[in-house]
Amino acid sequence: MNDFTYYNPTKIEFGKEKQNNIGKYIEQSGIKKVLLVYGGGSIKKNTLYNDIVTSLNKHNIEFIELSGVVSNPLLSKVNEGILLAKENTVEAILGVGGGSVADSAKAIAVGSKYDGDVWDFFIHKAQITEALPVFTVMTLSATASEMNGNSVVMNDETKQKYSIASVLINPVLSVVNPQLMTTVSDEYLAYSAVDIISHCIEVYFTATTHPHFNSRIVESIIKTVMETTEILLENPNDYDARAEFAWSAIQGLNGLTPAGTAGGNFPNHMIEHSLSALYNVAHGAGLAVVIPAWMKWYKEQNRAQFERFAKELFASDDAEVGIAKLEAWFAKIGAPITLKDAGIPRDGIEALAINANETATMWGMGELYSKDTIIEILEKA
Ligand code: NZQ
Ligand code: ZN
Numbered sequence: 087m088n089d090f091t092y093y094n095p096t097k098i099e100f101g102k103e104k105q106n107n108i109g110k111y112i113e114q115s116g117i118k119k120v121l122l123v124y125g126g127g128s129i130k131k132n133t134l135y136n137d138i139v140t141s142l143n144k145h146n147i148e149f150i151e152l153s154g155v156v157s158n159p160l161l162s163k164v165n166e167g168i169l170l171a172k173e174n175t176v177e178a179i180l181g182v183g184g185g186s187v188a189d190s191a192k193a194i195a196v197g198s199k200y201d202g203d204v205w206d207f208f209i210h211k212a213q214i215t216e217a218l219p220v221f222t223v224m225t226l227s228a229t230a231s232e233m234n235g236n237s238v239v240m241n242d243e244t245k246q247k248y249s250i251a252s253v254l255i256n257p258v259l260s261v262v263n264p265q266l267m268t269t270v271s272d273e274y275l276a277y278s279a280v281d282i283i284s285h286c287i288e289v290y291f292t293a294t295t296h297p298h299f300n301s302r303i304v305e306s307i308i309k310t311v312m313e314t315t316e317i318l319l320e321n322p323n324d325y326d327a328r329a330e331f332a333w334s335a336i337q338g339l340n341g342l343t344p345a346g347t348a349g350g351n352f353p354n355h356m357i358e359h360s361l362s363a364l365y366n367v368a369h370g371a372g373l374a375v376v377i378p379a380w381m382k383w384y385k386e387q388n389r390a391q392f393e394r395f396a397k398e399l400f401a402s403d404d405a406e407v408g409i410a411k412l413e414a415w416f417a418k419i420g421a422p423i424t425l426k427d428a429g430i431p432r433d434g435i436e437a438l439a440i441n442a443n444e445t446a447t448m449w450g451m452g453e454l455y456s457k458d459t460i461i462e463i464l465e466k467a
Contacts, residue, residue, distance in 0.1 A: 087297045088348040094341050096233045097259045100333070102325075104261045105137050105223050109145030111259050112178065112221055119148040120221070121176045123167060123191045125155045125183040129225060134266060138182055138223065150174045152194075158362045158369070159186040161193075161205060161241045168197035168204060171218065178219040178258075185229030185238075185369075188222045192237035192255040195220045205241060207250045210448065214252040223261040226270050227332035228278035228370065230285065230339035232260035240363055245441065247363040248448060262336070264328035272319055276419040277370025278335065279315040283308050283412075284358075284373045285338040289350030290395070291381075291388055296347050301391075304343055305398045310334045312399075315419055351451055354380050357460060360441040367428050374421035375428050378413035379466035385409065425467045435464045 099111065112120060122138070129135045142149050152167045171179065171194055179198075181191030197204030199216040206212035224232045231237070235256040240247040270278070286304040290296060311334050317327040337343070344350055354376050361372035385392045385405050396408025413423055422428040425435070439460035446455040 087346040088295050090345045092341060092345045093253060094233060094256065095253065095258075096256045096340075098233060098262055098336065099259060100262045100329075102263060102265055104263050105134060105266065106141050108138055108180070108221070108223055108261060109141035109143070109147050111261075112142070112147050112180065113145040115178070115219060115258060117147065117177045117219065119174070119176050120150075120178045120180045121152060121167060121171045121174070121194065122149045123152045123155060123179060123181045123183075123187055123194065125153070125157075125187050127153070128269065129182055132269065134182065134223075134225065149180070150176060155183065155187045155190045157184070157186050158240050158247065158366055159190045159238075161239050161243075164190055164193040164197060164204060164239055167194035171198040176218070178221060180221045180223070182223040182225065184224070184226035185231045188224070188229070188231035188257070189237040189239060191220050191222065192217075192231070192235075193239050193250065194218075195255055196237075196250065196252075208239065208241070208246075208248040214250060214254055217252070217254040220255055220257045221259050222257045223263075223266075224332075225266045226274065226278065227262070227264075227267060227335035228281045230336050232257060232262060233336050233340040236339075238359070245363050246444065247359040248445065262332055264325060264332045267328055267332065268322050270322075273420060274368070274370075275315060275318055276421045277368045277374070279311050279331075279370070279419060280374045280377070280416055280421050281370040282311050282335045282338045284354055284370075284377060286343055287377070287395075288352045288354055289344045289347055291384065291391055292350045292353065293344070293347040294349035296350075296391065300343055300345070300347055301394065303337070307334045307338050307343070308399060312415065319419065351454075352449065353384075353451065353455060356445045356449055356451065356455065357438075357442045357463065359445055360438045361428065361430065364434070364438060364441060365428070365430050367430070371422050371428055374416040374423055375425055375430075375467050376463075378409060378416070378423060379463050381409045381412070382466050383463045425464065435461055438464060
């Protein structure tokens, strides 16, 4: 096992009706004024928006609103939020929604404490040294943004979908109430399942050191996600399945699974972000296209782990069977598994590869994943 530092300062309030306490949680942090960030309106289709407002009012937390965050969140909206936060001197950012809302809240938190262009942090021109505190109430479980320090934002002008990472933007507290997720569409449930699985397998397959403990956590998360997804597609109101899915999602990208591993990286995410950036594909849908192709391309570089994966997840000794079964499961739950399924033409591959290679370079994998290598992978999709 490799040496590591594990530090995750986010408090999770998990369970039924906990959104009604959000005002109390914020008040306990000594905060009196927040920017409330949300998406395209799903929080107004039930009582959630009213629950949040009632709780904030009850605890005398003043709030300003920023709505309209889209999936694959945009830098222009983040900049709008930064302006609002600065003009109104808010003390914290409260995101209510899915990963896109949480990520926007985090980027606003960073930009609100910076005089320059927040994009500087995404292109590594500036280092995060300060941020407003972030709180979230999650309505969709997939990204684990509720318990990590990542934010992924798309620059609408340059079509670059880049990320920042800092413990300073780990939410102070996140409310995770599985009841709020019963209205997530089957489509997004499937994409979320793929995303959670992807967070686990990136390092599982690419690390040069991967302790058995870490492999077992990953396999447990994947098994739980596969089982609960199938239950939820049948019955969206199954609370326990929804809860296990949500808690698995959080464990998938909160720093737990890679702690003690060495040498891992995130090639599937690196390539997928270009599908989202250039074709506005949902993140999990793009991953369902990229993962099987990448696995077929990569498997000989770590065959033993691919054999282990096949055995633990699909009771087969054959690495190829493991890949085929995962791909078939993605299709079964309704995710696209080819570029064509995702509405991306073959002649789009070159531009995707150029865009992805820029991300690879940002992430220190530019040589491992040249434009030609990415083309070779995407040709398999
Ligand atoms: O905007 P609203 O109206 O809220 O609708 C959303 C959106 O259309 C809807 N939704 C959310 N909760 C719902 C609901 N609809 C009905 N009932 C509910 N309870 O679902 C749609 C998708 O939401 P979004 O937030 O985009 O999904 P997700 O949580 O999958 O987030 C995806 C974004 O997170 C980034 C992705 O790249 C993508 O931009 N990621 C963030 C990561 C992180 N912060 O660590 C890591 C991930 O790998 C990922 O890259
Ligand atoms: Zn992801």
